[in-house]
Amino acid sequence: QGVLADFAPAAPPLVPVLVSQCVTEVERRGLTETGLYRVPGAEQLVREWKRRLLQAGGALPALGTVADIHVVCGVLKDFLRGLKEPLVTFSLHPAFLQAADIPDDAACSTALCHLVSKLPPANRDTLAFLMLHLLRVSHSPECKMDILNLSRVFGPTLVGHGSANPTPLVIMEDTPRQCKVVAQLLSLPPDFWRGFLGPEQENLVPK
Numbered sequence: 001q002g003v004l005a006d007f008a009p010a011a012p013p014l015v016p017v018l019v020s021q022c023v024t025e026v027e028r029r030g031l032t033e034t035g036l037y038r039v040p041g042a043e044q045l046v047r048e049w050k051r052r053l054l055q056a057g058g059a060l061p062a063l064g065t066v067a068d069i070h071v072v073c074g075v076l077k078d079f080l081r082g083l084k085e086p087l088v089t090f091s092l093h094p095a096f097l098q099a100a101d102i103p104d105d106a107a108c109s110t111a112l113c114h115l116v117s118k119l120p121p122a123n124r125d126t127l128a129f130l131m132l133h134l135l136r137v138s139h140s141p142e143c144k145m146d147i148l149n150l151s152r153v154f155g156p157t158l159v160g161h162g163s164a165n166p167t168p169l170v171i172m173e174d175t176p177r178q179c180k181v182v183a184q185l186l187s188l189p190p191d192f193w194r195g196f197l198g199p200e201q202e203n204l205v206p207k
Helices: 017-029 043-056 069-081 093-100 105-118 121-138 147-159 168-186 190-194 198-204
Strands: none
Touching: 017 043, 017 069, 017 121, 043 069, 069 147, 093 105, 093 147, 093 168, 105 121, 105 168, 121 147, 121 168, 121 190, 147 168
């Protein structure tokens, strides 16, 4: 796979169709599923559906025919994990880790907002889109996936590492810090994220 911008549409919000389609499907019928994003989908099906969506080009196959919603969640996570660099990018990765470590909540939020605005437009829009989605998941009592649970699942996927080939030691050191970054990003006000997406996004995903 390439970098995120390779999959983004030409007009904003610059959210890849695969991402918006998976999220829309998850919100349509997954918000009552316990362990959403934590429970794995069947690997073979995840790979098959990811391949179909990436090859589809124009007319996308309907995810409504996927019986297990955990497979749809798996496709989204697998797509994000398979990118050449994580959503926060290699160059900004150290700054995101440092910002999440700032003990003062207000200063931490300010630093993270500044870093998000420095991301490439497609990365920024997609991160905003995903944060609003994960906040909706966290607010569903049936999912039992609070911000801490979601940050454990999405830390490695969204934040990743500062290079393409991290050493085992770096992987071990990064893991708790990745989760911290996602937890802090999910603590930012929803209106901050909405500001990147505009009114079009409101039609993209159900409230």
